[in-house]
Amino acid sequence: MDISGFMVRFASEEACEDHLIKLRWKEGFRCPKCDSDQFTLIRPNHRRNAASRAPLFQCKSCHRQTSVTSGTIFHRSHISLSKWFSAIYLLSNDKRGLSATTP
């Protein structure tokens, strides 16, 4: 993917969140406490800082809330996911970084 394709695909915070959800729960979300796959996705968009705005899965059985970003480097970050994704994209496409590991 080139930079313009990347910018279009991950333009919004929600697009980044959806991508992260698919990476973490390839077969769909399951509650870490009771293993239920019945949940409500809560997006607390009214909160002010990026860290507490991360979407939450709320289990319909035991009501445990699991943050989409919990257990990842993004958790409690004050940087938005879209900025993180841009930084990771730029780093992973850095040719100088690659040449350091390949002869």
Ligand SMILES: [Zn+2]
């Ligand atoms: Zn549960």
